Amino acid sequence: MLPLIDDPVTVYTLRLADDALIAGHRLSEWTGSAPLLEEELALANVALDLLGRARLCYGYAAERSGGGCTEDSFAYERDCRDFTNHLIHELPRGDFAFTMARQFLIDRLGVLFLDSLARSSDVRLGDIGAKCVKECRYHLRRSADWMLRLGDGTEESHRRLQAAINELWGFTPEMFVQDTLEAELVAAGVAVDLKPLHDPWLTGVGQMMSGVGIVLPPLDWQVDGGRRGLHTEHLGHLLSELQFVQRAYPGLQW
Amino acid sequence: MSATDTGFEELRLENAAAVARRQRRQQSSDPFLWSVLDGVPDPELPALSIWELGILQDVRRAGDQVVVTLTPTYAGCPAMATIRDDVIEALRSAGIGEIRVEIQLQPVWTTDWLDRVARDKLQHAGIAPPAQVAHCPQCGSDSVSRISEFSATACKALYRCTECLEVFDRFKVF
Numbered sequence: 001m002l003p004l005i006d007d008p009v010t011v012y013t014l015r016l017a018d019d020a021l022i023a024g025h026r027l028s029e030w031t032g033s034a035p036l037l038e039e040e041l042a043l044a045n046v047a048l049d050l051l052g053r054a055r056l057c058y059g060y061a062a063e064r065s066g067g068g069c070t071e072d073s074f075a076y077e078r079d080c081r082d083f084t085n086h087l088i089h090e091l092p093r094g095d096f097a098f099t100m101a102r103q104f105l106i107d108r109l110g111v112l113f114l115d116s117l118a119r120s121s122d123v124r125l126g127d128i129g130a131k132c133v134k135e136c137r138y139h140l141r142r143s144a145d146w147m148l149r150l151g152d153g154t155e156e157s158h159r160r161l162q163a164a165i166n167e168l169w170g171f172t173p174e175m176f177v178q179d180t181l182e183a184e185l186v187a188a189g190v191a192v193d194l195k196p197l198h199d200p201w202l203t204g205v206g207q208m209m210s211g212v213g214i215v216l217p218p219l220d221w222q223v224d225g226g227r228r229g230l231h232t233e234h235l236g237h238l239l240s241e242l243q244f245v246q247r248a249y250p251g252l253q254w
Numbered sequence: 255m256s257a258t259d260t261g262f263e264e265l266r267l268e269n270a271a272a273v274a275r276r277q278r279r280q281q282s283s284d285p286f287l288w289s290v291l292d293g294v295p296d297p298e299l300p301a302l303s304i305w306e307l308g309i310l311q312d313v314r315r316a317g318d319q320v321v322v323t324l325t326p327t328y329a330g331c332p333a334m335a336t337i338r339d340d341v342i343e344a345l346r347s348a349g350i351g352e353i354r355v356e357i358q359l360q361p362v363w364t365t366d367w368l369d370r371v372a373r374d375k376l377q378h379a380g381i382a383p384p385a386q387v388a389h390c391p392q393c394g395s396d397s398v399s400r401i402s403e404f405s406a407t408a409c410k411a412l413y414r415c416t417e418c419l420e421v422f423d424r425f426k427v428f
Contacts, residue, residue: 038401038404038412039402041404041405042403045404049328049329049330049408052331055330056329128359134362138426141403142404
């Protein structure tokens with residue numbers, strides 16, 4: 001049993017860890033079934049970077065929590081309601097256009113977010129931001145390239161990219177929601193202030209999409225809840241795979 | 255391009271970190287420890303030692319302990335656990351009893367830390383070293399095209415030489 005985590009910095013660190021773990025896991029699902037071998041390598045490499053980011057965060061959260069917590073206990077021994085990732089990360093991988101559209105939307109924010117995290121008053125979070133922003137810039141280079149290729153590609157690739165953006169759009173506002181816990185950590189200089197990041201993010205996404213004739217849909221629906229442990233039905237299915245071995249054979253080691 | 259476009263400011267800071275790392279080695283009171291760790295190769299790029307790749311940041315005595323500071327190339331580098339074990343093993347074999355390995359994220363690892371010798375070794379191993387212009391490690395041509403931003407490991411991208419048609423790994427400029 002994990003101890004109750006109520007230290008705000010630890011809760012915040014776990015949020016970032018969950019985002020990275022779940023996003024990385026979705027990418028790793030392409031291994032063995034990507035459209036091109038080269039893209040399979042790329043997807044797995046980005047997944048690995050995200051897993052690395054998750055491990056840095058879980059490791060830090062474990063040190064802060066004590067009580068026998070490890071990075072593995074956070075990843076393998078919590079259930080859906082304990083996970084606090086944004087919903088956009090847990091959506092099924094969909095087709096390649098969907099995966100790359102989501103990756104572009106989160107990378108575009110990731111570079112702004114991690115750059116800001118690098119200046120956190122919390123030294124460890126600052127280190128993680130500085131380390132990971134470089135990787136995220138590289139991810140963005142590739143996901144932005146795919147927006148061009150899919151948007152400017154064939155009628156079919158364009159149609160699929162537009163459909164992906166339409167489906168994802170209502171999940172994007174959640175990435176900018178700040179609850180009381182985060183607002184207090186922002187005031188303390190620990191957490192990233194998301195408010196000033198929204199406009200640059202939207203401008204960046206808008207320019208990319210309008211350049212390839214993709215229309216940003218009206219925001220006539222939106223959902224959130226991930227940070228409160230309220231998830232889509234997809235997270236449970238994802239965790240049943242991710243956690244299978246530890247659930248079936250608790251404490252199993254390599 | 256302006257200085258900001260090229261990330262010049264960042265580059266200057268990283269080079270300072272490279273200088274500091276070299277100085278730690280040159281001014282070390284215990285060159286023996288460094289030379290022991292010269293025998294530890296990177297598991298995924300065995301042509302290079304962990305020093306040459308920039309992973310080894312420091313090794314020093316602290317009381318009865320030897321403390322090693324390592325920095326990962328990429329956050330998710332799966333070789334880190336092996337490198338840690340190999341470092342401990344190498345120092346043990348050299349007669350060191352108590353060893354502590356610390357992982358440090360900042361200054362952030364960069365390919366700027368690979369010196370001329372390391373770059374030549376990569377080239378020799380068939381991997382185009384990190385540089386603004388890639389040359390085919392087989393025929394030397396600079397007429398190359400990118401196949402993928404990533405290759406078999408996170409630190410490399412996949413290229414093809416349009417001259418000799420050989421496919422090769424290029425160390426990412428990072």
